Amino acid sequence: MALKHVNAVVVGSGAGGGVVAKELATAGLSVVLLERGKSYSAADCRKDDLRNQRTTVLGNAFGPDDERNPRVLVDEKGRERIVLASEGGYSNNAACVGGGTFSYGAMAWRFMEQDFRMKSIYGAVEGSTLEDWPITYFDLEPYYEKAEWEMGVSGDDSGNPFKAPRRKPLPMPPLPPNREFEILEPAAKRLGLHPFHIPMLRNSVPYNGRGACMRCRWCVGFACEVDARTGTHNSVIPMALATGNCELRTECMVSEVMVDDHGRARGVVYFDENDRRQEQTADLIIICCGAIESARLLLNSKSKLFPNGLGNRYDWVGRNLQGHTYSGAVGLFDFDTYDDVGPGAQIAICDYNHGNPGLVGGAMLANEFIRLPYHVVNYAPAYVPSWGLAHKEWMRNAFKRTIVVIGPTQEIPIFDARVQVDPKVKDHWGIPVARLSGGKHPHTMEIAHAMTQKAEAWLKEAGARRTWRRQPSPGLSGGQHQAGTCRMGNDPKTSVVDKYCRIHDVDNVYVVDGGVHVTNGGFNPVLTILAIAYYASDNLIKTWKNTKGRV
Amino acid sequence: MSTGRKTVKRRKFLKIGLAASASGLLISCGRTGGGPHWRFFTEEEARTVDAICEQIIPADDFPGASQAGVVNFIDLQLTRHYKKHRAAYRKGVANVEAVSRETFGKRFTELEPQQQIEVLTTIEEKDPAFFALIRNHTMQGYYGDPRHGGNREWVSWKMLALASPPVRGRARLDKESRVS
C-alpha cells in the first residue's frame, strides 16, 4: 500500500534533521522524519566504559551496528579494507534519534567571523580547496541565538574578547567551576590569555521543563540519565511531534532519492524496520544524514538526468571531507586534579583560533572531559612502558593527577579527502556503502603541532611537573565532527548546495547537516549545524509560502 | 484481560530463553576448546593467556590481571564482540608457546617471571599485531567495567581509589562546601 504523500520528508533525525523537522512542522507542513537508528532515552545510560559512543571497543552504544553497516577505507598507500562501525577509521558519529546530539559532549560553540572568510583572510593555500562561505557570521547570528535560547545553552563567554558579536547573552549561567578549572584559570591569566566558561547544551539550572546537570562521570558518549544534556531528541523533536504535523519513523534506512525525468525529486525509497521496501513521496526532500551518509545517499541517487548521483554534475559531492585534528597535551601534577565532578570540560581559551603568525587558523583549547580509568591507559607518556609493572604504577600515580588540554584544530580542506560509494561492497539492505579515502593537508599538521605546544605551555604554567604532547594523527579526518562533503557555495561548478542549502541542480532537495560546511572552524561544530538548520528552515518556509507549496 | 495473558506468555518466554542461554554457556557457545571452564580457550591456552596477562599487568601491592579475571574477560568477549579475533588468539598464543620453547625449552607457564617478560618482549617485536591485541584486551579486562567479565570486584578501580561500585553522579555544586 502506498504511503500517504506529505509536504516534506526529512532524512536523519540528528542535529540538522531534528531542527528542520520541528521548524517545518511548526509552520504547518506535514512532515515525515525518517531515522535509520532506534530511539533511546535517559534510561539507556548503561555507564558502560567499554561500550558507549566514545569508547567503542566493545561496540557502539547508539549505532550503527557492526553487522549491517560496513564501510570501505582506503589508506594513504591505496590499500583498501572493510571497516566495521565500531572500529577506528570508520569515522562514525551515531545512528539514533538525536544522532550525535543524543550522546555528545554538548559543547555549543559559535564559529568566529573569520571562520566564514578563511580564504579572504589568509589567501589561497596551495593544494587546498580553502574557500569563503557564501554567507557570513552575521547571516547566522540570529539563528545561533535561536538555537541557544530555544534548546538551552549554559556558560559564560563574557570573558572571551575574541568572540564574534552577539546580541544576547546565553540563557543559563555556567556550572560552578570544577578543580581543573580552578587550576587552569589563574595560569591562563598569568600567561596573558583569556579563559572563560565553555558554552554547553546542558542545563545548569532547570530549563525547558528538564532538570539541571547532576555532574556525574558518565557524560560524553553516554545517555544523560537525568536528561539535563540537551540534544534534538529531548527538545526540538518532541516539539515537532507535539504539533501533530510530524511523524517520526525509526529504523528506516533511506537508500535513494527518487528523481523524475524532469529533474524533480518525487520522494525517497527506504527499508523499514522489517526490511520492507517503502516509497515515501513528498514535495520537499531534506537530507540530514551527517556529512558522510548524506554524500553517500546523493551518490546512490542515480537517475536519467543525474547518472553520477544527485547534485554531482561537477563531481563535488563527497569532496572536502574534514573533521578536526585534535591537538593537545597532558600534564602530570603533584597533587590531585581529579574531583569526580562531571562533565569535566569547563574552561576554554580562543586566543589561538586566529592570528597565529604563519598559520592559517588554529584551534580553541579546552580542558578535556572526565577520564575513566580505561581512557587514561593510553595517555601515558613515551617514557613509560606500555605494559608491565611500570605502566601499572604509572596508572596508580597519574590517574587522579593529570589534566589534558586539547582542541579541535581547524583543517585545511582538500579535494581528495572524500566519500565515494564503493563499487562492490554493499550493506545489509544491498545499498552500496561509503568508501572513504584521502588524508590531510600538510599545513593542517603544522597548525596542529603548534597547538600542542600552546596546550603544553598552559599546563606547565599551571604547575604540571611533567608535560607531554598528544601527537595529532595524520590520517583522514571525519568522525564525530565530519563536515564539508556537500559544500555550500554560489558557483554550481565548485559546490553542491546554494547558500540556502538547496542542491544546485534540483529545486526541491536540500542538504542540512555538517556536510554543507565550507570550512569547519576551530570549534566543535554542532551549534553551527543547528544554526544553519534554523536559517535554512526559515528560507524553506518563506519559499514554501511564496510558491504555495509548488517549490 | 488480554494484557494479563500477554504478560504470562512473555514470562514463560523469558524463562525458556534464560534456560536456553544458561545451558548454552555450559555446553556449546561455539566451543573449540576443551575443559569445562572456558568458552573459547582450551585449558592450556587459558593458562598461557592468564600468564601473559599477568605480565602485562602484574600483581604488586594490588591484584594483577590474573586475580582480576582478565582471561575470563577475553574468553567471554571471544564469544561476543571479539569473535573476529579468535583466529588471532589461536595463532598468537601458539606462537608465544613456540618462542618460549625455542628460547627456554619450556612452556610459557613454566618460565620464571623474568623469562616470561623476555618472551613477551620478543613477541612485542616479532608479532606486534598480536601483542597489541592482547595488551589492549588486558587493559580493557583490568580497567573496564566488571560486567564484561574482568575487573573482578572492581579491583582496579579500588587501586585507583575511584569510588566503586560507581556512585551515581550528584549535585556537588558550590565551591564552599567542597572538602579539599
Ligand SMILES: Cc1cc2nc3c(=O)[nH]c(=O)nc-3n(C[C@H](O)[C@H](O)[C@H](O)COP(=O)(O)OP(=O)(O)OC[C@H]3O[C@@H](n4cnc5c(N)ncnc54)[C@H](O)[C@@H]3O)c2cc1C
Ligand atoms: C561522543 C560524541 C561527542 C561529541 N561532542 C560534541 C561536542 O561537545 N560539541 C559539538 O559541537 N559536537 C560534538 N559531537 C558531534 C556532533 O554530535 C555532530 O557534529 C552533530 O551531531 C552532527 O550533526 P548532523 O546533523 O550533521 O548529523 P547527525 O547528528 O549525525 O545526524 C544524522 C542522522 O541521520 C541518520 N541517518 C544517516 N543516514 C541515514 C539514512 N540513509 N536513512 C535514515 N537515517 C539516516 C543517522 O542515523 C543520524 O541519526 C560529538 C559527537 C559524539 C558522537
Ligand code: SF4
Ligand atoms: S554530567 Fe550532567 S549533563 Fe552530563 S550526563 Fe551527567 S548529569 Fe547529564
